[in-house]
Each structure stands twice: as C-alpha cells, then as structure tokens.
Amino acid sequence: MTPETSSIGQPNAVAIAFFAVFIAATLGITYWAARRTRTTDDFYAAGRTVTAGQNGLALAGDYMSAASFLGIAGLVATSGFDGLLYSTGWLVGWPVVLFLVAEPLRNLGRYTFADVVAARLNPRPVRIAAAVGTLATITFYLIAQMVGAGGLIRLLLGVPYEMAVIGVGLAMMAYVLFGGMLATTWVQIVKAVLLLGGAAMLALLVLAQFNFSPLALFAAAAERYGDGVLAPGQLVQNPLDALSLGLALMFGTAGLPHILMRFYTVPDARAARRSVFFATGLIGLFYLLTFVLGFGAMVLVGPDAIRAVDAGGNMAAPLLAELLGGRPFLGFIAAVAFATILAVVAGLALSGAAAISHDVWASVVRRGEPKPGEELLVARIATVCLALIAMALGVVFKGQNVAFMVGLAFAIAASGNFPALLLAVFWPRTSTTGAAASMVIGTLTTLALITASPAIQIDLLQHESAWFPLRNPAIVSMPISFAVGMLVSLWRPDPDGAARFAALERRTLLGAE
C-alpha cells in the first residue's frame, strides 16, 4: 500500500455520517440527562445510581484515550516490541487503584478525591492544595487531548485544525454543562463499546489474514522486518527513564482526578470494587488487542507507508482499517477516534469543574456552607471557562509535540495527588500541613523537573543539553512528595490528629451511614 492510494486526509462521507450519528446520539443522551440533573449529587455523581457494570465501562471509556488507540498501534507498527511497554504500563495502575484507593475513596468522600484527604484534616489548606494538583493534572491532560484531537480530526476528516479543536470543545461543554456526570458517563459508555468493538473487529480482520494465529502474525513481522521487532529496541536508552515512566503510569492512575471521581457515581464501596474489576478486564483486553493491531499494521501496511502519512505513526490503525475494510470501515474507525477524544475530555472538564466549585468555592470560599444552588452554578461557570481555556490552549499549542504531556499529567498525579491520598487513608499521623505540603511540593517538583528535562530543553527549546537527565521525573518527584508529606506531618502534627483518625476508622471500612 502506498500513501497515494490512501484516502486519509480527504473528507470521508461515511466518517461524516458516523460523526453526525454519534453527535446526535450523545446530544440526545445529554438532553435526557439534563432533565435528571438538578442537585450537586446529580451533577458531580450522577445521583450515585450508576451500576458497577456501567461504571466499569465508563472507567474504561474515561481512561482509554486516543493516545492508547492510535498512539500505541502506531508505536508498535513502527518500532515493534517497544510500543508494548505502554500497553502493559497503562494497565498495571488499575490493580493499584483497586487494592489501595477505590473502596476507602467511595466510603470517605462525596465528589472529589480532596474530600478524602480533607476528611480528617483542616479542610481549607488541604483543598486548596488538592485543587492545585487537580487543575495541573487536568490542564496537561487536556492540552494533550486537544492538540491530538485537532491533528487527528484534520487528518481523518479534512477539517481545519482550529475548527476541530473548537468542535471538540463545544461538544464537551454541552455534555458537561447540561448533562453533568450522567451525560458524561453515558458518553463514556458509548465510546467504550465503540472503541472495544472497533478494535476487536479490526483485530479479527487482521487475524483472518494469518489463520487466526497471533503467532503467525508475529512471525511474519519478524520475517519481514527482522527479529529485532520482537525484542526491546531503541526506545529504552536509559533504564532509569523506563523505570521512572513505569512508576508514573503505575501510581499515576490512582491519582487521576477524573478517574477517582467516577467512584462516587456508584451506590457503595462494593460496587466501586466490582467496577474496577470490570474496567481492568476491559482495558487489559483492549491493550492485548493493540498487540495485534500494531503488528498487523506493521506487516500489512508497512512502517514506511504509515510514517509517510503521519510522521508520528498515529495513522497506523486507520490505515489498517482502510486496507482491510475499505473507506466505510476507515470512516467508522475515524468516528471511533473522535468519540474516544470527546469522552476523555468530558471527564477531564467535569473533574476540573468539581475542583473549582466543590473544593475551592464551596469548601474554601464559602467555608462549607454555600448558598442553595450556588455550588451548581459555579460548577457550570467553571465548565464553560475550562472549555474555553482548553480550546485556547489547543490552538496555542498547535503543531507542538505534546506527547510528553500525558506522561507529565501522570507524573503530577503520581507525585502531587497520590501520596497525599494514600497517607491520609493509611497513616494516622498525617497532618494538615503535611498533606498540603506533599501535594504542593509534589506538583511543583514535577513541573520544575519536567521544565529542566530533555523533553522541554532539547526537544522543544532546541538547547544543547538538559539540566535534568530524565524525561519522566516520577522516580525523583514521587519519593520527594512522600518524604515531604511524612516529615512535615511529624514536624507539624495536628493537635487532635489521632482522635480524628479514630473517628474516621469506621467510615473508612463501613462507609457513611
């Protein structure tokens, strides 16, 4: 297949039809959800009526971004085994979420992960610090999604970059503003079903060419492009960097605000637990499919043809779809990629809005006693502001290589949010000052180290060298955040800390009564 024979980049009638159906369906869902969204419980937590199975799908839909679908497939197709490191790294955070955070989070909190950290500490400093960590994580995640969205939709549909960014921003604003968590949840469920269905169909079409044997596929890849494609290659040049990225992926998932927020949508801790079980199954299945999609694109499309269309390799899965299923299937896969981005940005915007309205406005500005209806209004204003900021950042960062930003978001989540959350739940001596210091210093250290890293200094600013050698700072910033949280807690204990911890023991286990 040569690039000239691909229709990618031209307007595709089937893709546009699928887009239209998806947008119409999700706006219909939003209209339905808007009529059921009246209270803060509805807006932030879908009235806590989401079942474990639904939440499992929605978690998967919230988590599997276009970077997973298009990025990993492209990475495997162009560099083989190395791409699989991401497939495994993005899954291993989920057992950690299940074992350490899901149940205590559901039992102790109401809407945001800051609820849990603030439950037995002085709320104001802790919530301000948590809002800093949340908004930092959300912002970098959003930039990566928006820039990705603009580029992908331009390639897939032939729509101008800015129009694509604005379109994504407007759709996300509509879902969250009117439909709150209920609409966001169902957009994520629809997306998860489409993404898993699309990836499974594509994988079956690939395997059909190889007698339904993945081993025959891998053997064909090794035969054509050398045995090296099945072994570690160029990506891991610095072992410490690989371990650092691994840390960020493994513990970052348990500190992602938009993922943690989903646990409040189910009725109780038992449902929260079951929903992570389903999510882990679905996400693992999806990443196993990326093995087949990646090597399938390598063998059937070819790395050179993929790079010719998009240097980053992101078009591997769409090219494969076009080759095996023609333009209609390409159109379907393009629409799936679009749905994928929308579901992720809606979840991000909602958790950012909750940090502003629930953590900062209601708990800090109004000291926990907002006027009736006020918190919901602030949440909606925050949603509009976040959508506008996301669109603006998407346009500003046009053409920049923002691949490192998702890694950065995970690093902030692992170093800014996760240590304080874990300490607050586990360690009786955690104090207000300790938790707040851990979150602020964890976030700032991550930002500083990223600024000094090769990703910014060499790749972005074209400097000769970087002050900090690692591309992902988690291996330094996460231990610093834990150490700061513990040392400051010992140095500045809360006067009645032990009594407050004891008072919460029962709720951690049994939930609010």
Added chain:
Amino acid sequence: MPAEPLHSEKLDAKALSDAALVRMRGVARTRWRLAGALTAVMIVVYFGFLALVAWAPQLLARRVTDGLSLGVLLGAIVIVAAWLLTWVYVRWANRVYDPMVAEQRAAFATARDAKERS
C-alpha cells in the same frame, strides 16, 4: 459467632461498641494486609518486566516458539497477571470481606439501638 453476645441487652452499649471496634480494626487490618501483598506482587511483576527490558534485552529477544519472543510473552503475562490479581482480590472481598463488613455493620447498628434504649 460474635452475634450472640451482641443481642444480649445486659451488655453495656459502650463496652459493646469498644469490642466491636477492636474486631473492626482486625477486619480492616486483614484487608490492608491482603491489599498490600497483592500490590507488592503487581510491583514485582511489572518492575521485574521493566528491569529485564532495561538490563537484559538479549534475553527477551530469545524465541519461545516460532513467532513468539520471550519479551512479547512476558508482556502478555503482565496483563494477565493484572487480571488474575484483581480477580483474587475481588473473589476474596466478595466471599470473606463483605460478610465481615456486614457483620460489623449489624454489630454497630445493634450497639446503637441498645444505646438508644438505655
């Protein structure tokens, strides 16, 4: 069976809730112990895999059978291990932990009722 003394109204509600508190801490400790052990296994599996990638790439290039390198096999095993660990935890929680929590909840409810009656 701890349910028996709990229904006895002769017991002082405060003492009752203290006894229940001790049992509850035991339940909580059991959960954290298992959760911690499973987390440790996941860390060992994943970082073991990453360490092999970083320091023993030639080993991972070795073929297990035609078309399957040790690296690809271990990558798939990491995913399956994540599944298995979550399955172990959820099965334990459904069979052992949930009944213990239900018992605790009943004990506290009984204690509260007793307190209200006295």
